[in-house]
Amino acid sequence: MKTVILATAIRILIPIFIIFSVYTLFRGHNHPGGGFIGGLIGAIAFVFHTMTHGPQHTVDTFLKVNLYGYPRQPNQSRSLYLMRMMRVNVWRRRKMARHPEVKHRMIRIESVYIIATGLLLAVTSGVFGLLSGQPFMHAYWTDFYIPILGKPGTPILFDLGVYLLVIGVVLKITFVMSEE
Amino acid sequence: MNHLLIVLPMLIPLYGAILSLFSWRYVRAQQIIGILAQACMLIASFMLLFDVNEHGIRTTQIGSWPAPFGITLVADLFSSMMVITSAITGMAIYLFSIKGLDKARQSFGYYPVLMILQLGVSGACLTGDLFNLFVWFEVLLICCFVLIALGGTKPQLEGAIKYVTINFLATGFLLTGIGVVYGILGSLNLAELAVLVRTPVSHPALITMAGMFFLIAFGIKAAIFPLFFWLPASYHTPPIAISAFIAGMLTKVGMYAFIRLFTLVFVTDQELTIPLLTVLAGFTMVLGVFGAASQNDFRKILSFHIVSQIGYMLMGLALYTPLAIAGSIYFILHNILVKTNLFLISGVVAHRHGTFALKKLGGIYLQQPFLSVLFFISAFSLAGIPPFSGFWGKFMLAKAGFEIDSFVIVLVSLAVSLITIFSMTKIWNEVFWKNKPESDPLLNVMTEREKHNNRLLHLPVAFLAVFILFIGLYAEPVVAMAQLAAEQLLNSELYINAVLKR
Numbered sequence: 001m002k003t004v005i006l007a008t009a010i011r012i013l014i015p016i017f018i019i020f021s022v023y024t025l026f027r028g029h030n031h032p033g034g035g036f037i038g039g040l041i042g043a044i045a046f047v048f049h050t051m052t053h054g055p056q057h058t059v060d061t062f063l064k065v066n067l068y069g070y071p072r073q074p075n076q077s078r079s080l081y082l083m084r085m086m087r088v089n090v091w092r093r094r095k096m097a098r099h100p101e102v103k104h105r106m107i108r109i110e111s112v113y114i115i116a117t118g119l120l121l122a123v124t125s126g127v128f129g130l131l132s133g134q135p136f137m138h139a140y141w142t143d144f145y146i147p148i149l150g151k152p153g154t155p156i157l158f159d160l161g162v163y164l165l166v167i168g169v170v171l172k173i174t175f176v177m178s179e180e
Numbered sequence: 181m182n183h184l185l186i187v188l189p190m191l192i193p194l195y196g197a198i199l200s201l202f203s204w205r206y207v208r209a210q211q212i213i214g215i216l217a218q219a220c221m222l223i224a225s226f227m228l229l230f231d232v233n234e235h236g237i238r239t240t241q242i243g244s245w246p247a248p249f250g251i252t253l254v255a256d257l258f259s260s261m262m263v264i265t266s267a268i269t270g271m272a273i274y275l276f277s278i279k280g281l282d283k284a285r286q287s288f289g290y291y292p293v294l295m296i297l298q299l300g301v302s303g304a305c306l307t308g309d310l311f312n313l314f315v316w317f318e319v320l321l322i323c324c325f326v327l328i329a330l331g332g333t334k335p336q337l338e339g340a341i342k343y344v345t346i347n348f349l350a351t352g353f354l355l356t357g358i359g360v361v362y363g364i365l366g367s368l369n370l371a372e373l374a375v376l377v378r379t380p381v382s383h384p385a386l387i388t389m390a391g392m393f394f395l396i397a398f399g400i401k402a403a404i405f406p407l408f409f410w411l412p413a414s415y416h417t418p419p420i421a422i423s424a425f426i427a428g429m430l431t432k433v434g435m436y437a438f439i440r441l442f443t444l445v446f447v448t449d450q451e452l453t454i455p456l457l458t459v460l461a462g463f464t465m466v467l468g469v470f471g472a473a474s475q476n477d478f479r480k481i482l483s484f485h486i487v488s489q490i491g492y493m494l495m496g497l498a499l500y501t502p503l504a505i506a507g508s509i510y511f512i513l514h515n516i517l518v519k520t521n522l523f524l525i526s527g528v529v530a531h532r533h534g535t536f537a538l539k540k541l542g543g544i545y546l547q548q549p550f551l552s553v554l555f556f557i558s559a560f561s562l563a564g565i566p567p568f569s570g571f572w573g574k575f576m577l578a579k580a581g582f583e584i585d586s587f588v589i590v591l592v593s594l595a596v597s598l599i600t601i602f603s604m605t606k607i608w609n610e611v612f613w614k615n616k617p618e619s620d621p622l623l624n625v626m627t628e629r630e631k632h633n634n635r636l637l638h639l640p641v642a643f644l645a646v647f648i649l650f651i652g653l654y655a656e657p658v659v660a661m662a663q664l665a666a667e668q669l670l671n672s673e674l675y676i677n678a679v680l681k682r
Contacts, residue, residue: 032274116201123194129183129244136187 015044036161046142114168122161188224190303197295237678248369252308272640274312296324339417346410350400357393371679391446401434405463416479420527428520457498465491506666507576543616559604569652
C-alpha cells in the first residue's frame with residue numbers, strides 16, 4: 001500500500017503517536033490509559049510505517065543501532081581507549097561515520113528482545129515487595145512528585161514493562177504478517 | 181517467607197522464560213537455563229510442600245489487596261503436591277528434550293514456551309480465584325497450541341486444530357459459568373464463594389446450573405466421557421518430548437480444578453452431581469480402555485489410557501468420602517509420573533527404531549534390557565500390580581467404594597484394570613518380547629553418536645522411574661499426605677478461614 005500522501009503524513013504522525021502513547025502510559029494509574037493502551041497506540045506508528053514502506057525499511061529506520069569503533073592503538077591505555085570509543089558513539093556520530101579509519105557495526109534490535117525486556121521489567125517490579133517481606137507486587141511509592149510523570153513508584157515499572165511487551169508483540173506480528 | 185514460597189513456583193519458570201527469550205539465538209544457553217530453572221523449581225516446590233505440611237494452608241495476597249477483593253494465591257497440600265509433580269516431570273522433560281528433540285524445533289522458542297506452560301500449571305494449581313483459574317487455563321491452552329503446532333508438519337497442524345477448537349469451546353463454557361456464578365453470588369474468590377454457597381439465601385438450583393457449565397468445561401479439559409474424543413486425535417501428533425508433558429500433565433490439571441471446585445463450591449446439590457459423576461466416571465474408564473485395546477500404535481494406546489485413568493480420578497470424586505478423595509489425589513500424582521514416563525519410553529524406542537507401530541517393533545528385550553526393566557516398572561504401575569504405585573491408588577479407591585456399598589463402580593474399575601493389564605501386556609509382547617520382524621537391515625544402522633544419544637535418553641526415564649518406585653514401595657508417607665490433603669479438601673472451613681483470615 002504505497003500512497004504518497006500516507007507516506008508523507010506518517011513521517012509527521014510518528015512522533016505524535018509516540019508522544020501520545022507515552023502520555024497515555026504515564027497518565028494510566030488514576031485515569032484511563034496505562035501500559036497496554038499506550039503500547040498499542042505506540043505500535044500504531046510502527047504498523048503504519050511498515051504498511052507504507054515495508055518491514056525492511058522500518059527495521060532500518062527504527063530498530064538498528066550503528067556502533068562506531070576503531071582498533072586500539074599500540075600504546076593507548078585501555079581506559080582512554082574506552083572513553084574514546086564512548087565519545088565516538090555519542091558525540092557527532094554522523095561526522096564520525098564518514099571518517100575513513102572508523103569501522104561501524106550494526107546491531108539489530110529484535111522484537112523478541114523488546115518482549116523479553118518488557119516481561120523482565122514487569123515481573124521485577126513485583127519482586128521488590130517480596131524482598132522486604134511483603135506480598136508479591138506490593139507497591140512502593142516515593143514521597144515527591146515529578147512534574148509531568150507524576151508520583152514515581154514500582155507500578156510504573158510494571159506499566160512500562162507492559163508497554164514494551166505490547167509494542168514488541170505487535171511489531172513481531174506485523175513483521176511476520178507483512179513478510180508473507 | 182510464605183509470600184515468597186508460594187510465588188516461587190510461578191516466578192522461577194517466568195524468569196527462566198525471560199532469560200531464554202534473551203538468549204533466543206543460543207539454544208545451548210536456553211538448555212542450561214532450562215535445567216537450572218527446573219532444579220530451582222524442584223527445590224522450591226519441595227520447600228513449599230514441607231512448609232504447608234508443617235503450618236497448614238498458606239495464602240498470599242498479590243499486591244497486598246485483601247481477600248476477597250485482591251487476587252489470592254492458596255497453597256494447600258493438594259496444590260503443592262501437584263506443583264511438585266509438575267516440577268519432577270518438567271525436569272524429566274527437559275533432560276529428554278536436549279537430545280530427544282530436533283534442533284530446528286528447539287531453536288524456535290521451544291524452551292520459553294515450555295517454561296510458560298509450567299508457569300500456567302503452577303498458576304492453575306495455586307490460584308484461589310475463579311477468574312484467575314480461567315486465565316491460567318488460557319495460558320495453558322495457548323502454550324499447548326504452540327507446542328503441538330511447533331514444527332508445522334501436516335499431522336501436527338491437524339491435531340492442533342482439533343485440540344484448539346474443542347478447547348476453545350471448553351473455555352467458552354468456563355467463562356459462561358464464571359459469568360453466571362458472578363451474576364448469582366457477586367464474587368469470584370473461591371473462599372468467599374464457598375461461604376456464600378453455604379448460606380441459606382443462595383439458590384441451590386441456579387448454582388447447580390452454573391456447576392454444570394464447569395462440569396462441561398473441565399470435562400473437556402480433563403477428557404471425560406463423552407467429551408474426550410479430541411484427546412486421542414491430537415496427543416500423538418507432536419514429537420514425544422512435547423506430547424509426554426502435555427499428556428502427563430494437562431488433563432490432570434483439569435482434573436485438579438474439577439476436584440477443587442466440586443469439593444469447595446458446587447457441593448449444594450449432591451443428589452444430582454454424585455450419581456452423574458459416578459456414571460461419567462464408569463463410562464470414561466470403560467470407553468477409554470476399550471479404545472486402547474483396539475489400537476496398534478504405541479502412542480495411541482497410551483493416549484487412550486489417559487482417558488481411562490481419568491475415569492479413576494473422577495471415581496474418587498464421585499464416591500466423595502475422605503478415603504476416596506485421598507485415593508483420587510494419590511492416583512493423580514502416580515498417573516502424571518507414570519504416563520509421562522511411558523510416553524518417554526515410547527520416545528526412546530522410536531528414537532532407536534524409528535517407528536511407533538507395534539507391528540514393526542520387536543526384540544527390544546534383547547537389545548535394551550535396561551529400558552525393558554524401566555518399561556516393566558512403569559507399565560505394571562499403570563496396570564496396578566502390587567507393590568507398584570498404581571496398586572495403592574486403586575486399592576484406596578476400591579476400599580472406599582466398598583465402604584459405602586457402591587459395588588457397581590468398583591467392579592467396573594477392577595474390570596477396567598484387567599483390560600489395562602491386557603494392553604500393557606500387548607505392548608510388552610509386541611515391542612519387547614517377540615522377535616524383531618524382518619526388515620531392511622540398512623534401516624537400523626546407527627552411528628556411534630546416535631547410540632550415545634540414545635543412551636543419554638535413558639536418564640530422564642530412569643529419573644522418573646525412581647520417583648515411581650518411591651511412591652510405590654514407600655507409599656505410606658505419600659498416602660498419609662494424600663489423606664491429609666483430602667481432609668483439607670473436605671473441611672472447607674480450613675480453606676475459608678485461611679483465605680479470609682477469620
